[in-house]
Amino acid sequence: MSDSTGRGQDYESSLSGASTSLAEFEAHEKGLFGRFHNALHATPALVPLIVLMAAILIFGVTLGERFFSPGTLTLILQQVQIVGVLAAAQTLIILTAGIDLSVGAMAVFCSVIMGQFTFRYGIPAPVGIACGLAIGTGIGAVSGWLVSRVKLPPFIVTLGMWQIVLAANYLYSKNETIRSQDIRESAPLLGFMGMRFEVGGAVITLGVVTMILIVVVLAYVLRSTAWGRHVYAVGDDAEAAELAGVNRHGTIMSVYMTAGFICGLAGWVMIGRFGSVSPSASTGVVGNIQSITAVVIGGISLFGGRGSIWGAFFGALIVGTFELGLRMAGANAQWTYLLIGALIIGAVAVDQWIRKVTS
Amino acid sequence: MTEPMLKGRGLTKRYGKVTALDRCDFDLYPGEILAVIGDNGAGKSTLIKALSGAVIPDEGEILLDGKPVTFASPIEARGYGIETVYQTLAMSPALSIVDNMFMGREIRKKGMMGSLLRQLDKAEMERVAREKLNDLGLTTVQNINQAVETLSGGQRQGVAVARAAAFGSKVIILDEPTAALGVKESRKVLELIQDVRARGIPIVLISHNMPHVFELADRIHVHRLGKRLCVIDPKAHTMNDAVAYMTGAKEPEEVRAA
Numbered sequence: 001m002s003d004s005t006g007r008g009q010d011y012e013s014s015l016s017g018a019s020t021s022l023a024e025f026e027a028h029e030k031g032l033f034g035r036f037h038n039a040l041h042a043t044p045a046l047v048p049l050i051v052l053m054a055a056i057l058i059f060g061v062t063l064g065e066r067f068f069s070p071g072t073l074t075l076i077l078q079q080v081q082i083v084g085v086l087a088a089a090q091t092l093i094i095l096t097a098g099i100d101l102s103v104g105a106m107a108v109f110c111s112v113i114m115g116q117f118t119f120r121y122g123i124p125a126p127v128g129i130a131c132g133l134a135i136g137t138g139i140g141a142v143s144g145w146l147v148s149r150v151k152l153p154p155f156i157v158t159l160g161m162w163q164i165v166l167a168a169n170y171l172y173s174k175n176e177t178i179r180s181q182d183i184r185e186s187a188p189l190l191g192f193m194g195m196r197f198e199v200g201g202a203v204i205t206l207g208v209v210t211m212i213l214i215v216v217v218l219a220y221v222l223r224s225t226a227w228g229r230h231v232y233a234v235g236d237d238a239e240a241a242e243l244a245g246v247n248r249h250g251t252i253m254s255v256y257m258t259a260g261f262i263c264g265l266a267g268w269v270m271i272g273r274f275g276s277v278s279p280s281a282s283t284g285v286v287g288n289i290q291s292i293t294a295v296v297i298g299g300i301s302l303f304g305g306r307g308s309i310w311g312a313f314f315g316a317l318i319v320g321t322f323e324l325g326l327r328m329a330g331a332n333a334q335w336t337y338l339l340i341g342a343l344i345i346g347a348v349a350v351d352q353w354i355r356k357v358t359s
Numbered sequence: 360m361t362e363p364m365l366k367g368r369g370l371t372k373r374y375g376k377v378t379a380l381d382r383c384d385f386d387l388y389p390g391e392i393l394a395v396i397g398d399n400g401a402g403k404s405t406l407i408k409a410l411s412g413a414v415i416p417d418e419g420e421i422l423l424d425g426k427p428v429t430f431a432s433p434i435e436a437r438g439y440g441i442e443t444v445y446q447t448l449a450m451s452p453a454l455s456i457v458d459n460m461f462m463g464r465e466i467r468k469k470g471m472m473g474s475l476l477r478q479l480d481k482a483e484m485e486r487v488a489r490e491k492l493n494d495l496g497l498t499t500v501q502n503i504n505q506a507v508e509t510l511s512g513g514q515r516q517g518v519a520v521a522r523a524a525a526f527g528s529k530v531i532i533l534d535e536p537t538a539a540l541g542v543k544e545s546r547k548v549l550e551l552i553q554d555v556r557a558r559g560i561p562i563v564l565i566s567h568n569m570p571h572v573f574e575l576a577d578r579i580h581v582h583r584l585g586k587r588l589c590v591i592d593p594k595a596h597t598m599n600d601a602v603a604y605m606t607g608a609k610e611p612e613e614v615r616a617a
């Protein structure tokens with residue numbers, strides 16, 4: 001054996017003369033273009049931010065003061081508050097390479113729980129709200145368990161959950177609406193999220209503040225805590241994450257439960273926005289698609305593990321800006337859908353391009 | 360010799376009709392380098408996965424320091440100080456080198472920011488990660504926050520080995536750690552393995568590279584058809600013997616030497 005070992009080492013003997021500067025992890029800059037590519041790779045929310053700024057600029061220039069005023073710009077925030085909150089929940093799920101078709105239905109159901117518990121059973125409003133949030137979290141836990149333990153595809157689980165929750169919502173509420181007058185008189189806390197402040201023409205509601213707070217908190221948690229790193233790792237490659245020491249099941253459960261809780265908050269925001277509690281609010285049907293649209297335009301990869309919550313927030317604002325801007329410009333509403341459709345496809349194309357590794 | 364530090368008895372793992380592990384025994388003694396060799400598909404990776412909690416064996420038992428243990432997940436095995444470089448490397452491509460090195464054992468900031476807000480101490484993790492990579496001679500200039508997917512296959516393997524070497528306190532298991540490495544980088548990993556042994560930590564090394572195996576190993580576990588065929592002493596056997604045993608061309612005379 002010494003024979004072969006000797007030969008084995010022979011070819012390595014020339015190593016002593018080898019250069020000592022070893023493999024270098026230097027990103028090769030390839031001019032402006034390569035640098036741009038790298039920047040997008042590192043900061044995926046950059047594209048939607050640029051699009052948002054461009055949209056505001058274009059509408060600001062063409063519509064002038066009418067659009068570019070504190071009142072109009074904050075109106076956009078108010079109009080996207082529900083979708084913005086739902087998009088935050090959707091972001092968490094999509095980061096784990098899932099998708100949640102039930103977010104809108106959950107928000108409506110949670111708002112109905114909050115309202116009905118308070119009015120039908122005479123429970124104090126704060127407790128009713130807590131029950132709504134708890135039920136949102138609970139539904140999230142069921143979905144999470146089905147995805148993580150039973151290993152059903154998230155698309156199927158949440159497609160089913162969407163129907164189940166929406167039906168339960170109608171059955172339980174008996175299709176009754178709680179009028180805004182009643183809420184104002186006997187349970188103003190339910191409408192708390194609709195409280196507004198005016199600062200020099202800008203109108204901010206607590207719902208808007210809540211949306212921004214959720215985004216800020218999630219941005220911090222996803223970036224700067226171990227849990228956030230685990231969410232990305234599980235979405236990137238669940239098996240690798242598990243081998244590397246991530247509690248995959250715990251991470252997925254906590255993601256779906258947090259998303260459920262955020263949907264509960266969205267339900268509360270809905271009561272503030274609409275004033276009343278209605279089981280047939282359109283959010284139950286279109287909330288999922290709107291939130292997925294915001295997330296996709298926001299540059300979050302549907303394959304999981306890539307993107308930032310800021311992107312989803314900008315995505316929601318882009319949709320809101322287009323809707324309001326085009327309406328003010330007197331354009332047919334179909335133009336909004338057409339443009340948003342193009343943006344969705346464009347965003348995914350950019351995502352594919354970013355995922356192509358700098359080589 | 361003393362008692363084995365890590366011992367497997369009758370380990371069995373079936374995947375449907377395939378029996379990847381067939382009543383396999385395994386012994387790792389303190390302070391040694393044990394090489395595991397065998398054909399493709401012999402069940403080497405399955406064996407070390409069973410020993411590191413990544414696969415739960417259908418039958419059989421694992422003893423650590425003579426005490427029976429069961430690992431429900433890699434995290435549990437890691438809790439006992441068993442650190443593994445898997446053949447697939449187990450890295451998240453989109454995350455950075457630092458994120459990957461500290462996956463599942465992140466360092467939090469001291470004080471309120473860490474305990475209350477659970478903020479990660481990125482600076483400290485970067486410092487440690489850079490130090491570990493330098494130990495391995497893997498890098499000079501390094502952007503430690505670079506995504507792993509932007510590294511070459513060999514660099515990735517280097518990072519995975521550095522991760523295991525940095526955190527393994529009881530046993531380090533390496534499943535083909537030099538498969539994608541260049542001559543120079545392989546040499547570094549072999550040196551690292553010897554350093555780790557010098558620290559008194561035993562190593563399980565799976566490799567198809569016979570010169571490396573014969574150079575480093577104290578004992579060689581020959582794996583064939585899902586079980587341990589024999590254990591040979593590299594000083595008493597030639598590479599030809601080893602290859603003959605593992606391919607079934609020759610039967611070992613003294614089963615379980617060493």
Ligand SMILES: Nc1ncnc2c1ncn2[C@@H]1O[C@H](COP(=O)(O)OP(=O)(O)OP(=O)(O)O)[C@@H](O)[C@H]1O
Pocket residue numbers: 374377378379397398399400401402403404405406446
């Ligand atoms: N997850 C799995 N599902 C089904 N079969 C599997 C799985 N993992 C391993 N096997 C089978 O078990 C057997 C042993 O595989 P294993 O990966 O342990 O071999 P190995 O000795 O590590 O081979 P190599 O040298 O190619 O790495 C193979 O026949 C393989 O097909």
Ligand SMILES: [Mg+2]
Pocket residue numbers: 403404405446534
């Ligand atoms: Mg293998």
